[in-house]
Amino acid sequence: MPTREPKVLVNEVSVTFESRGRSVVALDRISLQAHAGEFLCIVGPSGSGKSTLLRVLAGLHRQSAGEVRIEVDHPGTPLTAMVFQEHALLPWRTVRDNVTFGLENRGVARAEREARAREMLAMVGLTRFAQHYPHQLSGGMKQRVGIARALANDPEVLLMDEPLAALDAQTRTIMQEELLRIWATLGKTVVYVTHSLEEALLLGDRIVLLTARPGRVSQVYPVDLGRPRGLEVRASPAYGALLETIWSRLREEVVRAMAEDRGPEADGLGA
C-alpha cells in the first residue's frame, strides 16, 4: 500500500534529442515523485516524452539535465525492471529462460533462478507454458511473460511502458485486473506509462499529466476511487467526474500536439 515515503525522485529532469543538427526538447524540467508502494500513472499526448521519461528511469537513456533518485530498500537487486511495450522477449529462449534472464546475468545460482521462475510463472498463470517459446504464445501471454521477467528480478521499482497497448480490448481488460491483483500481492512501486486515461483511472493511485512536447508536468491528480478497485469503478460518479476533469485538460494537450505535428516544427520524433 502506498505510503508518503518517497521511492522515486525525479528532479528537474530534461532530455534533449539532437536530430539532424537541430535539438528537440523532449522533456523540460520534469519533477515528480512516486511514493513507496504507489501505482503512479503517467499520461500525456503522444510526443509528450512519457516513454522517454520511463527510459531515463530505466537507465536506458541519459537525461541532459537534472537528477533521478531511487531509494534502495533491498541492496543487491536492480533499481528498476521494465515491461516493454512490445514485450521484447528473447524469441530464442523459452518462457522460463526469459524469466530467469536477468537473474542469470547477475550470476544467481541455477536452483534459485528456477525456483524464482516457477514462482513468477505461477503468479502470472503460465506454469504450463514454461517450456514454450514466445512465438507459441498469444499477445496477452507474451506480456505476462514480460511481467514475470521484470518481477523475477525483484526490482525496487517496476516500470511499465504502455504494456497493454498492443493487446485487443478484451485481453487488455483481463490483464488490467491481473495487474491490480499482482500489484496488491507484491506491493511494488510501479511507474506506469499509458495513453489511456481510463486505464490510468482504473490502475493508478495518482495520475501525472504531461503536456505536449516539450513534456512538462501539467498537473498531478490523486485518484481517490478506493481500493481494491475493479472494473465496476467505471460506474461510480466520482470516476466520471475525475475522467471529465482530466480529459478536458488532456484534450487541450492532444489538440496542441496534433497542431504541432502538422506545423513546420514537426520533426517526426516519436517518444
Add this chain to the structure above:
Amino acid sequence: MAIASPIALLALWEWASATGFLREVFFPRPSTIAVHLRDLAADGTLWAHLATTLARIGWSFSLAAVLGVAIGLAMGLWRRLREGLDPVFAVIYPIPSVLFLPLVSFLVPPGEIALVVTTAVTSFFLIAFTTTHGVRQIDQRVVEAALHYGARGWRLFATVLLPGALPFIFTGLRLGLGFSLIVVVAVEIVAASRGLGALLWLSWQILKVEDMYATFFVIALLGGLLSYGLAALRARLLPWVPDLGDR
C-alpha cells in the same frame, strides 16, 4: 508433389527417348542410365569419385563456414569493419569462382589445396553476407531489453546477438553448401582427374553418354540431400524459429 514431379519428368523422358522423339544417342532412356549407374556403383568407380568430391566439399565448406561466420559476425558487430570491407566484397563476390583457380594456384600449392580454396571463395562470401545481415536485422528492442536486464559483453553476444543471427547464418550455410557443390564440380571439370565433375567430363569426352547422365543424377541427388540435410538440422537446432514452410 516433391516426389511426383521428378518421377513425372523421368517418365516423360523415358517415353520421349523410347519413341525416338529424343535421339537416344544423346538422350538415353533413364532406365538405361540406371543400369549404367548400377555398373558404375558395382565396380567402385562411382564411390571413389563421390568420396573425392565429398571430401573436397567437406574441406572447402568448412573453411568457408568458419571464416564466413567469423568475418560476417565481426562485420555485423563493427560498423567500421563493415564499411571498410563492403566495397571489396562487392567487387570480388560476383566473379565466377572458377576464375580464381589460377590465382589461387599462385598463392597456395596447386592441386588439392588450390582446388579446395577456390571452391570455398563463393561460399565464403555468401555466408559472410548473410551472417552480417543476420546480426544487423536483430530487433533493437530485444537488444535494448537484454541490456536493461544486465547482459553485457560476451553474455550479450552469446545470449542475444549470436542466437538472433542464427536463422540467417543457417540460410547462408545452406546457400554456401549448395554453391560448394556447384563450384567443386566446375573446378573438377576444369582441373581435376578425380571427382564427380571429372568423371562427368571424361564420360562426355569419350562419349560414354550414359555414364555422363548417371554422374549427372548423382550430383543432382547429392545437392538435394545436402540441402534437405541442413534444413532438417536447422529445424532441430533452432526450435524457436516459427515454421516458415521453408525446406
